[in-house]
Amino acid sequence: QSALTQPRSVSGSPGQSVTISCTGTSSDVGGYNYVSWYQQHPGKAPKLMIYDVTKRPSGVPDRFSGSKSGNTASLTISGLQAEDEADYYCCSYAGSYTWVFGGGTKVTVL
Amino acid sequence: QLQLQESGPGLVKPSETLSLTCTVSGGSISTSGYYWDWIRQPPGKGLEWIGSIYYGRGTYYNPSLKSRESISVDTSKKQFSLKLSSVTAADTAVYYCAGARVGNYYKDVWGKGTTVTVSS
Numbered sequence: 001q002s003a004l005t006q007p008r009s010v011s012g013s014p015g016q017s018v019t020i021s022c023t024g025t026s027s028d029v030g031g032y033n034y035v036s037w038y039q040q041h042p043g044k045a046p047k048l049m050i051y052d053v054t055k056r057p058s059g060v061p062d063r064f065s066g067s068k069s070g071n072t073a074s075l076t077i078s079g080l081q082a083e084d085e086a087d088y089y090c091c092s093y094a095g096s097y098t099w100v101f102g103g104g105t106k107v108t109v110l
Numbered sequence: 111q112l113q114l115q116e117s118g119p120g121l122v123k124p125s126e127t128l129s130l131t132c133t134v135s136g137g138s139i140s141t142s143g144y145y146w147d148w149i150r151q152p153p154g155k156g157l158e159w160i161g162s163i164y165y166g167r168g169t170y171y172n173p174s175l176k177s178r179e180s181i182s183v184d185t186s187k188k189q190f191s192l193k194l195s196s197v198t199a200a201d202t203a204v205y206y207c208a209g210a211r212v213g214n215y216y217k218d219v220w221g222k223g224t225t226v227t228v229s230s
Contacts, residue, residue: 038217098173099159
């Protein structure tokens with residue numbers, strides 16, 4: 001079970017859009033529509049931002065959106081805001097009640 | 111609303127067994143219909159799923175950990191626990207407990223995390 005591949009960092013100016021990719025295999029990302037995304041601020045626990053590839057929990061701003069194509073899932077933050085600066089992790093179901101996370105992406109707001 | 115709180119020793123010696131507990135409040139640990147997970151994060155690194163338990167149904171583990179881990183539930187104390195044997199410095203991490211409602215494939219409740227350092 002290998003970690004999903006995410007870029008180490010992405011950055012953008014306030015108001016711009018950034019997209020984070022999450023690449024796995026046909027045994028995880030490509031095999032199930034069960035990709036979730038978590039936001040983590042320093043010293044804090046992860047917070048669910050997207051689940052089931054595209055769904056947003058109540059309270060998550062609609063500038064956060066998710067998608068998937070083949071073995072790669074993506075998280076897009078539109079209208080970047082200062083409070084969006086954090087680490088973001090993707091997570092995919094990998095079958096047999098197991099899960100795999102990505103290595104994390106640091107989003108910097110310039 | 112479910113809340114989770116991790117507890118356990120912050121320092122463990124190499125080769126010993128790490129033992130952590132997660133206390134569940136705001137709901138039942140056995141009938142709430144949740145998978146209970148352990149997830150860890152080494153310093154400066156990403157999240158790693160360790161394993162999960164569904165009370166009365168089974169336990170599921172990350173094959174990468176080579177069977178060193180064990181997860182159990184104590185319903186009388188409303189706790190679930192993680193034991194990780196033969197620890198090394200590589201097991202130094204913040205350990206989170208989390209929960210996922212049965213039928214959902216995401217972790218919708220998290221503890222705040224507890225730091226465990228493996229050192230002599």
